[in-house]
Amino acid sequence: KFEEILPIYKAVSDETDTGTYADFMEAFKTFDREGQGFISSAEMRMVLVGLGERLTDEEVDTIIKLTGLEEDLDGNVKYEEFVKTILKGFLK
Template structure:
């Protein structure tokens, strides 16, 4: 279940049990759109139709394990750096995907897990800073994912 966090798997099992009308650990394929919506997934009607069309079943029901495999395959991978991206986007007032190197240095040296100037210099040496002093924060996230 590489695309689902353990919390999402537990949440899916909880919702599935709500739709398991007879306690046999299966749910109707017709209930899957409601289950996915309850889990916070947002698909267009066309996407949902395509997804449901991929489910192969003899009797119109899927087991919990079959649903979890399906759910894993139709969701995007868990992005462990999403919170970092959101934090950077808060600094990006104009939603350009860039932040000022000066502002970033200030935050890295003065807030949270404070870094030394030398540590910040090492980070900056591994990323591209534009002529106007801006950094595409995706570079920083990519740098962290390399470790």
């Protein structure tokens, strides 16, 4: 299982040249028009696939699952804690 996670983590961690906390937050805030700290899960996927090393849909699914990211009843996700979790490397 670790062998599956490591390449994905490296693709989104700050140890590579794929983006910093500010880069990810800026990308997510573009979709957070009302500044409420959440975006739709579809927008989250667009950011993850489009930022840095262009993750595949399967890699995005794995990251979302391993970080415990959950949608609310409207299909929205809180992105700040997600970014912090990814960049710190604390995958669940």
